[in-house]
Amino acid sequence: MLRTIAVVLQKRVAMFEYGVINEVFGIDRTGDGVPSFEMLVCGPEAGVPIDAGNGVQLVPPDDYSACARADLIAIPAGNTNGDYTEESLDVLRAAVARGARVLTVCSGAFLAAHAGILDGRRATTHWMYGEKLARQFPDVIVDTDVLFVDDGPITTSAGTAAGIDAALHIVRQEFGSDIANRIARRMVVAPHRDGGQRQYVEAPVPACDSDGFGETLSWMIENLDADIAVNDLANRAHLSPRTFARRFVDEVGVPPHRWLTEQRVLHAQRLLESTMITVDDVASRCGFGSATLLRHHFSAMVGVSPGSYRQRFTGR
Structure with missing residues (x-):
């Protein structure tokens, strides 16, 4: 049963994507009949601030070792340049090996891909990064038409707000639709959105030579x-x-x-x-x-x- 969630912060973290995970798993909603979760916020070093942009910093109270007891490892967006610690990669590999679930939000999929846990699996990320993810990791089956992909123990979500859809999907799987709907009502979001991220993709006219087409x-x-x-x-x-x-x-x-x-x-x-x-x-x-x-x-x-x-x- 899903009880303990560990958020893995990279050297830089996107606040909204972190907030999505916190809204679903980090707020006490037991008064609404929602099960209580323990949410661990983990960084490379406990107590060392992490850049969250615009002069804002997050201070993780735990280091990556706390992830060992988590039922779900959640990865908010951070960066796509491969600047990850080996310890963060080992945490994800160990989590999958012991049967824990993994959730990535937006570009968080790159950390999971670098750890090798997406090899041979379907996955998604923000449509702007889909081509880069597929190019860097040819063993990952990248699908940017969807809001999230659930492949075995790993759930990857598309850009930003799609993390809400993916997190509620995990709650729905673990606890049923009623609990997911209660959380969605408190967040004032749809418990399930139809369609995929194709509706948000910009598709410019391709540049062609004047001598061509x-x-x-x-x-x-x-x-x-x-x-x-x-x-x-x-x-x-x-x-x-x-x-x-x-x-x-x-x-x-x-x-x-x-x-x-x-x-x-x-x-x-x-x-x-x-x-x-x-x-x-x-x-x-x-x-x-x-x-x-x-x-x-x-x-x-x-x-x-x-x-x-x-x-x-x-x-x-």
């Missing part, structure tokens, strides 16, 4: 509401359809139709955020033709429906 991409962006066929694009580029499609993939990275669909969905996101036009009008302005087709592609790419996205990002 830059002009073609710009024209496509300016005419998203038009009926655009690959043959028409090939004619604009003075290429055969087959050559155009091949060179488009070489330069842009995806087939023309997929890229066009992605840009239409991105335009739909902007319209949903900044206007109150109907979903049918959004579909028309983005070239989908019907709200049904927009919902299909939007949900596949973003992870939630257009209506849910608008409510989430505008409150309307």
Whole structure:
């Protein structure tokens, strides 16, 4: 049973991510019927301040040796540069070996990856760091489409607030939905969020040489509401359809139709955020033709429906 939680602080710690762990496990909510937890805050040296940014410091009362009796090791975001002590890595390896759970929040996944405990497992981190994590640790199966990943004893969460989702998930697994819901109500957060972090990812237009597809991409962006066929694009580029499609993939990275669909969905996101036009009008302005087709592609790419996205990002 989950009773003792040890927070492993790195040489630098992100306050919000630390606060997420503290909100779920470090506050006495027994008056609300929530089990009591013992939360240990551990650093390289007990009593030695750790930088938390903006002149703020955290002073861990325990060193890493206290982690040996924890049921859950929690790692808030710190850094991604590999500047970790060998003792902190050993703590994680020992925790997994003895059957304890591990929770990482945001870039905390890098510490777990350096310890080798993510090898062969699915994991996530903030979408900004996903490519770096996958590149540095090819044995880790990185998935940045989700809010958190639960793989065996290790739960990794995406950026910042996704740590709340992951921590409540662990509580739900250990104590049931009722206890997780009680904590969520006190925190004034949803006990479970749908969708993933795809809805928060920025996807800029790729840079292309002026002699390549830059002009073609710009024209496509300016005419998203038009009926655009690959043959028409090939004619604009003075290429055969087959050559155009091949060179488009070489330069842009995806087939023309997929890229066009992605840009239409991105335009739909902007319209949903900044206007109150109907979903049918959004579909028309983005070239989908019907709200049904927009919902299909939007949900596949973003992870939630257009209506849910608008409510989430505008409150309307």
